[in-house]
Amino acid sequence: MSMEFYKQTGFWKKSTQYKPGEPLTNEKLIKVEEHLGRQLPASYVTLMKAQNGGELKHRYVLFEDGEAAIIPYFYEVDLDHGIGLTPVFIEECGLPEGLVLLTGDLHSWLALDYRKSKDPSVVYISEDESESGLWEEYPLALTFSEFTARLFRKEG
Template sequence: MSLQFYEGQAFWKSPSEYQPGTMLTDEKISEVERHLHVRLPRGYIELMKQQNGGELAFRYVLFEDGDAAIIPYLYEVEIDHGIGLSSVFIDECRLPDKLVLLTGDLHSWLALDYREKSNPSVVYITESETESGKWDEHPLADSFDQFTTKLFCK
């Protein structure tokens, strides 16, 4: 089996079953950043300006131990839904603070991690299989741009 890694072209799957958000403007980005108290990574913003959320063409990522996760879509950049609801899900699921949730399903999450720095790393968080109410963290990349280079399709 040959893996094809993302190299800067065709990030979004087309057609997509996930309905993207409305066209992203600089004003909307500033509003969401103020709401989340973060500065979103430039590479992330550039992709979201192409299409504000949706299914990924390169939807798999490898962990250091060789396991893989599916990242089917990214949430849209909005305040009242999408990444703007990060704090709601963080509270509800008892996730660590200072995360911006890029996608998830209540059992696993892809997030920008702002806990130790203003330039976030990317982490994949899953429910612990050994301890109820706890989360296991899988560091994926030191930056969003590095994360995208680790995405692949089969």
């Protein structure tokens, strides 16, 4: 088995079960950014304007220890769905403030992390295995562009 890393083309899986949201307009983007109190990274916005959420073609990312996580899809950029629900999930799940949730399933999340800078890093957060209600954090990349360059798909 080999790994094919994302190389700035073919980000979205064509045949998908997770349906993308309505096309992302500048007006919608401004409203979502105001709602979240954060400016989204330009490289993320570019991908979301091409297709507003959906399944990723390169759906795996490596952690520092060599383990991999599956990032099956991104939420759409929308006020009433997708990343617009970040404040609700942060409160409901007891997640740290200063995140924008790109995808997740209540047990693990991929997020833009604005806690240290207005230019977010990318972090993977999962439930602590001790079931203590705490979250374990795994830094993935200093920028969203660096994160996408680390995405890969399995071949063979």
